Amino acid sequence: MKLDLKTSLKLLIALGLSHLSLNAFAVGSAGCGLGSVVFSGNQWWKQLLSMTTNHLTLSQAFGITSGTSNCASGLFGETQKQEDYIVANFVTLQRESAQGTGESLNAFASVLGCQSEAYDYFGSYTQNQYKILFNSQDPKIVLSNFKNIMKNENKLSKECSLLNI
Template structure:
């Protein structure tokens, strides 16, 4: 019975590879079977991607051969905000700091606009961190809303 189940799973994975080309992104594609050229290598890469459960991480962070998604997941911002929300709030309140610099870098804010970025977020601290229930998603949405109001910073949202 186990062999039959394994055959069905591998067959399903192989049809997905045939229909979609290479195995997609993930640990299997980016690390284990990095230079896959043969059909069976793509099947094994797809199986590794599927069973290791790392594609969500790869898509969120833009790693493991995955392109980062647009919106709040763009350029790994979701992961960054999830892991650094408290130190970011402290830096935004001060108008400077390592976490605020890292956010500016992730958002590809040019050096000549970083002071404006820092000042704008500091001035709008109460909008970005409106309550204790702020999470990565609401903080991101508030940062975007604040940046949209400034002609110089709005260009970084495109």
């Protein structure tokens, strides 16, 4: 009997340490936010047990107040948001970029500060530059690829306000 067991999953989240610290200048990529997002399988008996309730996920790496550390305030908060977004949605962004359109891609444009009128252009531009943009499996490198290339593009550099942070 083949049970499809990789389902009721726990969420393994590699978090930077500085959610706990109050270092006022621990900003940007230096240890804030999501490192990677990987959902790993669960034992069958846990699944059977979780049936009797609903769901037991390990998303507790995020406290309610973890957002208040200085990692996530002001302008630095926008960098954080960009990084967290690309980490959390990396595989989807790869696929939608190749397709040149998609909801996750639009949301990515919005965290890059693009006006909604620019989404379509952003989509096709991303598709065009796919090979250069996604030259790495590291989301943070890909994010900086995006920003660097878009900064030098006429239209997107005007339409997208959060490329220089």
